[in-house]
Amino acid sequence: MDFTGCGNSLNVRHPQVLKLIMDSLRYWVLEMHVDGFRFDLASALARELYAVDRLAAFFDTIHQDPVLSDVKLIAEPWDIGEGGYHVGGFPLLWSEWNGRYRDTVRDFWRGEPSRLAEFAFRFTGSSDLYQPNGRSPSASINFIIVHDGFTLRDLVSYNDKHNEANNEGSRDGESHNRSWNCGAEGETDDPEIL
Numbered sequence: 001m002d003f004t005g006c007g008n009s010l011n012v013r014h015p016q017v018l019k020l021i022m023d024s025l026r027y028w029v030l031e032m033h034v035d036g037f038r039f040d041l042a043s044a045l046a047r048e049l050y051a052v053d054r055l056a057a058f059f060d061t062i063h064q065d066p067v068l069s070d071v072k073l074i075a076e077p078w079d080i081g082e083g084g085y086h087v088g089g090f091p092l093l094w095s096e097w098n099g100r101y102r103d104t105v106r107d108f109w110r111g112e113p114s115r116l117a118e119f120a121f122r123f124t125g126s127s128d129l130y131q132p133n134g135r136s137p138s139a140s141i142n143f144i145i146v147h148d149g150f151t152l153r154d155l156v157s158y159n160d161k162h163n164e165a166n167n168e169g170s171r172d173g174e175s176h177n178r179s180w181n182c183g184a185e186g187e188t189d190d191p192e193i194l
Contacts, residue, residue: 003044003081012045012058021045021058026067036072043079043086052083054091063093074141088129090139098126098140105144106155106178148173 028034046056077096078085104122125137161170
């Protein structure tokens with residue numbers, strides 16, 4: 001199954017695959033002195049029989065490992081598979097990119113009607129997402145833009161992504177337009193005008 005959009009996903013439940021991942025991570029910590037990891041499309045690593053499981057072997061093995069349980073673990077808490085969006089659903093020891101923060105702040109920024117309570121929850125660390133799992137608001141990695149989807153320039157200048165420099169033809173990342181310019185009267189995509 002392809003849960004990442006990059007081809008077939010690894011079967012992390014297979015003991016040899018899990019061993020390869022853990023050995024690689026330990027190498028980076030012990031030999032290269034890396035103090036943490038950010039896992040792209042991390043929900044794909046937690047799929048057990050196609051569903052994302054916060055008790056997956058991947059999490060269990062990391063949490064029990066004497067080396068890896070002490071490093072920073074940051075998840076991009078989604079993948080493209082069914083039921084893959086898990087913001088607030090990762091286990092203890094993990095921090096997460098907070099897509100709800102991104103969307104709420106972008107909507108607030110562009111003047112969309114929104115609930116003040118939703119903005120307050122996001123701005124103060126999304127305790128509604130993280131406290132039920134026993135995590136503090138520091139588990140929330142707040143961001144407006146990332147390496148894919150709308151760039152910061154796109155966000156404040158265009159109605160569509162224009163990140164052609166990465167040779168993905170603007171197919172990468174989230175395409176849902178929550179840009180500042182979205183729907184504004186007199187908007188333009190003409191770089192000469194901008």
